[in-house]
Amino acid sequence: MEKSFRQDAPRSSWRKGVSIALAGLLAGTLYLSANLPTTRLGFEGRVEPARVSISSASFHEGLSKCSALRSTVGTSAVRTRNPRAVKGTKPVLIKNGILWTDNQYIHGKTLLLDEGIIKEIDAAVEVDASSVDVIDAAGRIVTPGLIDMHSHMGVGSWPSLEATEDTNEMTDPLTPAVRVLDGFNPSDPAIKIVASGGITTTLILPGSGNIMGGEATAIKLRPMPNLSVEDMQVSAGVVDEEKKWRYMKMACGENPKRFYGGQGKIPSTRLGEAYLFRQRMQKARQLKRAQEAWCERAQQLQGRHQLIAEPFPEDIDQESLIALLRGDVLLNVHCYEPMDIEAMVRHSVEFNFTIAAFHHALQAHKVTEIIKRGRGNITVATFADMWGYKKEAFPASVHAPKILTDAGIPVAFKSDHAVLNSQDLVYESAKAYHYGLNEHLALAAVTSVPAHAMGIAHRVGRLAVGMDADVVIWEQHPLTLGARPTEVIIDGVPQDFGEERALTEMASQEATVIDRARLPPNSKPSMELEDHGHGYTNFQEACLQPTSSLVLRNVSKIYLDKDVVLDSEEEQVVIVKDGWLACAGSDCGKDKADWPNNAPVFNLQGGHILPGLVSTGARLGMLEIESEESTLDGVSEYDVNDPNVDKKLARAIDGVKMGGLHLEKAYKAGVLTTITNPISFEFFTGISAAFKTGGQNTVLDDDIVIADEAALHLVLGNTAVKKNLPISRQVATIRNLLTDGLKSTTTTVFKNAAVGKLPIVVYTENKDEIASVIQIQRHLRRLGGNPKFVIMGGIESWMVADHLADADIPVILRPARCTPTHFHAQHCLVGPPITPHTALDILLEKGVKVGLASLDADDGYVRNLIWDAGWNLATNPKLTQVDAVGLVSWNIADMFQLKSDVGRIKQGARAEFVAYNGNPFEFGTEVQLIVGGGRKGVECFPKQI
Known part of the structure; x- marks a missing residue:
């Protein structure tokens, strides 16, 4: 319309109108200049008429803020002080x-720590022996303090209580202004426990429930007697000699959309997440521009505050985001999926900010080139092998850390404490080493890499002169199974964990100590296929035969049973004929005429053979992705007052799905049997089934099901309290149901349980609840019953170990290494260096039969069952490797009264065993061959899968 008007209007009229308009504009401008002495700075930096002027104080306050925005702080190459140093420390x-x-x-060097820093590293350090504390490391490995750059310690304190849960401000998906600093609990018992694992610096992050979760804080794990959170910060005492970084946490993908979408709010999709993110960043960018315009205008006026109407523009809701845009905040983003990672990189390019690290990022190895599009060298802070707990984590790969580092992307390992106990942070590095990551990169992933990502590499993460005196001395090489520190020093202050450690005695054990500093290679000789004229040219031809016949040579150790271990200096041979174990030992196969016709011959290169491991407590076959209902059997609910409740108890065998990824990974790790119970959070869980993990079709496959009713499972304690069933009533219910079952004239679940035909697995962690189970057993025995109770969980079981031994009640520790996570299980023995013993040590000492179950946070951890068993060998010199094998094999089979060939190797029986190319309790050892476990033929894994 404007164009047509101009075409139709007479030229003279148009010129006249323009002249009048210009004259009016000029007059108005002159009027404003003469009558309005001040101006107002608009939100977008526009200069507009103003009504009042700011005070001189407000003006100069704004100028000082402008100056702070432009300030830069450099860090000297070699530091001479640690602002956190404790005066008077020797x-x-x-x-x-x-x-x-x-x-x-480096061998032959001495380390001098003084004034909170590393003062000298030299072959000979001249000091007055009387003025220093001397620690003889006796040939042990010495590293810088470890750094966990993703923890929720202190905002999700132990024990877990609603009163102390401050991880997520889940009232709005955008909370960038909330600060961990304002909620961190310096009395969290986890601080001491975690530090005992060699962790000296930790980045405490808000949770991942919100798109913008808030500001994080970096702390040292040295307790402050004044309980000051500010004094715990890495930046405590820093003046102007170094930059004080700020940290922020954001999240993308499943978590925010799942939580807020479930409430019918935005975001319910990734689309909504991106929109909210960009909308909020746009507001921050606008305010940043307004601040810059204010500063420019104020500097131009040179102190004439009366010409500015508004103070320096600020908004506490936007302040942290503006700091991010200015480069003063290191951003840590919870992100898994390729599209989420790319979206966040895209946002960073659009709004010109830097991402310090993607966290979790279990699919980051698929998009290395996309990650490189971001500004700076983005770090991936990840797990070594955690997977499967939600869709984002389902396609994870244990080889991701190596793929990422090979692509030039820095990798850090972190705990997500308390998802994983941060005390075990070095275990993540050790597992990555096992899966092929270079040993130095594996150690750097918990030292120098997170230090760089946190902007504090000039202070921590390396052993060098001028660095903070954060030092760890390890009992054995930190990348070996079960590694724990003997000494942890933070800011030059040796930490006291409560256990007396005789360093002079340690020094006298020099030969043993030097051996403990040895790191076995993470790649061992693979099994070889030998040519004995049978015509097999590769493993594919030799394995998966219908006849299941083979010969295994050059075996160094064979664990048949708790009392039968073949460990001869002579070559040992195993012969399998048509799926049956024909012979095992040094006397087998000397005459090759005894070898089965046309069977492949494998050279195990000195490896070990173990029975198939037995898993229990995990829900293998009942779920794939815990957060996705369509992948679950479902959650069972019961009415304990229903007189027919025994007929309604879920049987796991009725819901098992074979061939899933959890079962497959467990099978390939040597776990050939699982005892799986139904999914329930009730007092009643249901009836478990025992079956072989290698079945690929259905439970109808031959020899898949070992016991369709393996045990009755109950939950005793606070979990069931949430269902309005007090613990006292839970105990009474167990007693009454079993008593009535014992008296019943018909066969019921409770009848079979009361007389001992069906084991009763009671999940409880508390000593008093375990005592109640013992009393119920005594009551039933007096009535003529003989119930076979099994305690699952058992954190405080060591406190009633004598009674458990007398009652012949075994314990399955789950998880294998406890933490005082719950209020009702505070007597957790976390082991050295906090406590000299663990629950396992005491139970075994008292004669209680013990088994181990995998980490309860993730069913995907079943594949680490052999490592759960071997962990204890490092801290308990009385525990033998045979004992360790029993913890995850024949002990559990006995508890569930399974047939005698489960969890054992029996000559003359069906062959069920796992062959490794070395000692399975050492990282680098891999499963090479599996016989049995529900598969037809032989399964070969000459290379790590």
């Missing part, structure tokens, strides 16, 4: 250690 001299210095080991 210097510490560490001698006879093997120093790890980021990419090499």
Whole structure:
């Protein structure tokens, strides 16, 4: 319309109108200049008429903020002070250690710690012996303190209580202004426990429920007597000699959309997440521009505050995001999926901010080139092998850390404490080493890499002169199974964990200590297929035969049963004929005429053979992705007052789905049998089934099901309290149902349980609840019953170990290594260096039969069952490797009264065993061959899968 008007209007009229308009504009401008002495700075930086002027104080306050926005702080190459140093602390001299210095080991150097920093690293350090504390490392590995750059310690304190849960401000999906600093609990018992694992610095993050979760804080794990959170910060005492970084947490993908979408709010999709993110960043960018315009205008006026109407523009809701846009905040983003990672990189390019690290990022190895599009060198802070707990984590790969580092992307390992106990952070590095990551990169992933990602690499993460005196001495090499520190020093202050450690005695054990500093290779000789004229040219031809016949040579150790271990200096041979174990030992196969016709011959290269491991407590076959209902059997609910409740109890065998990824990974890790119970959070769980993990079709496959009713499972304690069933009533219900079952004239579930035909697995962690189970057993025995109770969980079981032994009640520790997570299980023995013993140590000492179950946070951890067993060998010298094997094999089979060939190797019986190319309790050892476990023929894994 404007164009047509101009075409139709007479030229003279148009010129006249323009002249009048210009004259009016000029007059108005002159009027404003003469009559309005001040101006107002608009939101977008526009200069507009103003009504009042700001005060001189407000003006100069704004100028100081402008100056702060432009300030830059450099860090000197070599520091001479640690602002966190404790006055009066004696210097510490560490001698006879093997120093790890980021990419090499240094022998023959002495470390002097003084004034909170590393003062000297030299062959000979001149000091007055009377003025220093001397620690003889006795040939042990010495590393910098470990750094966990993803923890919720202190905002999700132990024990877990609603009163102390401050991880997520789940009232709005955008909460960038909330701060961990304002809610961190310096009395969290986890601080001491985690520090005992060698962790000295931790980044405490808000949770991942919101798109913008808030500001994080970096702390040192040295307790403050004044309980000051500010004094725990890495930046405590920093003046202007170094930059004080701020940290922020954001999240993308499933978590925010799942929580808010479930409430019918935005975001319910990734689309909504991106929109809200960009909308909020746009507001922050606008305010940043307004601040810059204000500063520019104020500097131009040179102190004439009366010409500015509004103070420096600020908004507490936007302040942290503006700091991010200015480069003062290091951003940590919870992100898994390729599209989520790319979306966040896209946002960072659009709004010109830097991402310090993608966290979890279990699919980041698929999009290395996309990650490189972001500004800076983005770190991936991830797990070594956690997977499967939700769709985002389902396609994870244990080889991701190596793929990422090979692509030039820094990798850090983190705990997500308390998802994983941060005390075990070095275990993540050790597992990655097992899966092929270079040992120096594996150690750097918990030291120098997170230090760089957190902007504090000039202070922590390396052993070098001028660095903070955060030092760890390890009992054995930190990348070996069960590694724990003997000494942890933070800011030059040796930490006291409560257990007396005799360093002089340690030094006298030099030969043993030097051996403990040895790191076995993470790649061992693979099994070989030998040519004995049978015509097999590759493993594909040799394996999966219909006849299931084979010969295994060069076996160094065979664990048949708790009392039968073949460990001869002579070559040992195993012969399998048509799926049956014909012979095992040094006397087998000397005459090759005894070898089965046309069977492949494998050279195990000195490896070990174990029975198939037995899993229990996990829900293998009942679920795939826990957060996706369509992948579950479903959750069973019961009415304990229903007189026919025994007929309604879910049987796991009726819901098992064979061939799933959880079963497959467990099978390939040597777990050939699972005892799986139904999914329930009730007092009643249901009836478990025992079956072989290798079945690929249905439970109808031959020899898949071992016991369709393996045990009755109950939950005793606070979990069932939430269902309005007090613990006292739970105990009474168990007693009454079993008593009535014992008296019944008909066969019921409770009848079979009361007389001992069906084991009763009671999940409880509390000592008093375990005592109640013992009393119920005594009551039933007096009535002529003989119930076979099994305690699952058992954190406080060590406190009633004598009674458990007398009652012949076994214990399955789940998880294998406890933490004081719950209020009702505070007597957790976390082991050295916090406590000299663990629950396992005491139970075994008292004669209680013990088994281990995998980490309860993730059913995907079943594949680590052999490592759960071997972990204890490092801390309990009385525990033998045979004992360790029993913890995850024949002990559990006995508890569930399974047939005698489960969890054992029996000559003359069906062959069921796993062959490894070395000692399975050492990282680098891999499963090479599996016989049985529900598969026809032989399954070969000459290379890690």
